[in-house]
Amino acid sequence: MDTFTLHPMKEIRIIIPGEHLKFATDMLDNLKVTGYTIIHNISGKGHHGFHTAHPMFSEVDSLVMLMTVVLEEKVQPILAGLRPLFDRYPGVLFVSDVAVSRREHFSGQQN
Amino acid sequence: MDTFTLHPMKEIRIIIPGEHLKFATDMLDNLKVTGYTIIHNISGKGHHGFHTAHPMFSEVDSLVMLMTVVLEEKVQPILAGLRPLFDRYPGVLFVSDVAVSRREHFSGQQN
Amino acid sequence: MDTFTLHPMKEIRIIIPGEHLKFATDMLDNLKVTGYTIIHNISGKGHHGFHTAHPMFSEVDSLVMLMTVVLEEKVQPILAGLRPLFDRYPGVLFVSDVAVSRREHFSGQQN
Numbered sequence: 001m002d003t004f005t006l007h008p009m010k011e012i013r014i015i016i017p018g019e020h021l022k023f024a025t026d027m028l029d030n031l032k033v034t035g036y037t038i039i040h041n042i043s044g045k046g047h048h049g050f051h052t053a054h055p056m057f058s059e060v061d062s063l064v065m066l067m068t069v070v071l072e073e074k075v076q077p078i079l080a081g082l083r084p085l086f087d088r089y090p091g092v093l094f095v096s097d098v099a100v101s102r103r104e105h106f107s108g109q110q111n
Numbered sequence: 112m113d114t115f116t117l118h119p120m121k122e123i124r125i126i127i128p129g130e131h132l133k134f135a136t137d138m139l140d141n142l143k144v145t146g147y148t149i150i151h152n153i154s155g156k157g158h159h160g161f162h163t164a165h166p167m168f169s170e171v172d173s174l175v176m177l178m179t180v181v182l183e184e185k186v187q188p189i190l191a192g193l194r195p196l197f198d199r200y201p202g203v204l205f206v207s208d209v210a211v212s213r214r215e216h217f218s219g220q221q222n
Numbered sequence: 223m224d225t226f227t228l229h230p231m232k233e234i235r236i237i238i239p240g241e242h243l244k245f246a247t248d249m250l251d252n253l254k255v256t257g258y259t260i261i262h263n264i265s266g267k268g269h270h271g272f273h274t275a276h277p278m279f280s281e282v283d284s285l286v287m288l289m290t291v292v293l294e295e296k297v298q299p300i301l302a303g304l305r306p307l308f309d310r311y312p313g314v315l316f317v318s319d320v321a322v323s324r325r326e327h328f329s330g331q332q333n
Binding site for chain 2: 039043080
Binding site: 126150152153154155156157174176186187190191197203204205206207208 | 233323
């Protein structure tokens with residue numbers, strides 16, 4: 001049996017109200033992030049009682065989760081690109097390690 | 112460009128029948144876990160043929176996935192809090208590493 | 223309070239058009255993978271402009287995410303089992319680290 005090489009990448013998941021999805025996907029497009037997945041109609045409760053600059057999700061809103069897998073060098077530009085959104089509106093962002101078998105789908109490289 | 116610091120946290124995902132969601136979220140509330148996300152209407156097949164104390168999901172049930180991101184010190188209390196549920200009913204729980212850019216949303220700390 | 227041991231496992235997530243779900247779950251069944259979760263009605267945009275052998279998701283399709291948690295030794299057989307699908311059709315696959323508290327639900331072992 002062949003052995004498949006797995007390439008380390010970074011997964012970014014963003015949970016935001018659906019009305020802000022286009023802002024986030026436009027930002028990814030501008031950064032040449034070539035693919036993403038959206039899970040619709042999730043709900044969330046967030047972060048009540050914290051002294052943050054803005055209210056978080058009120059009880060249970062209709063939210064979306066936007067997922068993308070990128071080279072590590074894209075993480076900081078994505079965080080920077082989302083800053084105008086997160087400075088004004090509720091939202092959370094998670095970064096985690098993931099491996100992919102076909103890196104060229106995520107980075108433009110041939111493996 | 113600014114550099115955004117990423118803080119290591121633990122992500123907990125719980126997959127349970129929707130009827131047990133309130134037990135789980137009440138437990139999180141009691142532990143002062145300040146936010147979570149719910150993905151609805153997922154399906155699952157689980158664990159047939161194992162000699163466990165209880166049947167797992169029968170073929171394809173309507174399930175929910177409850178996700179939360181916490182400081183590592185909350186992991187064991189959450190596992191303990193879910194034990195009465197998992198002792199009697201089907202369900203699975205995953206713990207993984209994740210990083211967040213705004214730790215104060217998850218732990219009450221200012222970053 | 224008891225301490226719960228967490229066992230390291232591998233999580234595999236596959237995003238494919240819904241019409242190919244049965245191929246993937248049959249393959250998992252053949253490999254004695256004993257449980258999985260499906261998130262329905264997700265959407266995705268993928269990988270435009272890449273010189274790959276096949277087109278990826280056209281703009282926004284109806285996709286499913288199939289998730290499973292396995293012992294590390296199952297990762298390569300799953301990648302091999304999906305190769306006929308991924309050679310002909312669009313799809314992405316992610317492998318990540320996860321821990322579970324009840325390993326026997328995932329591997330047939332008693333913990």
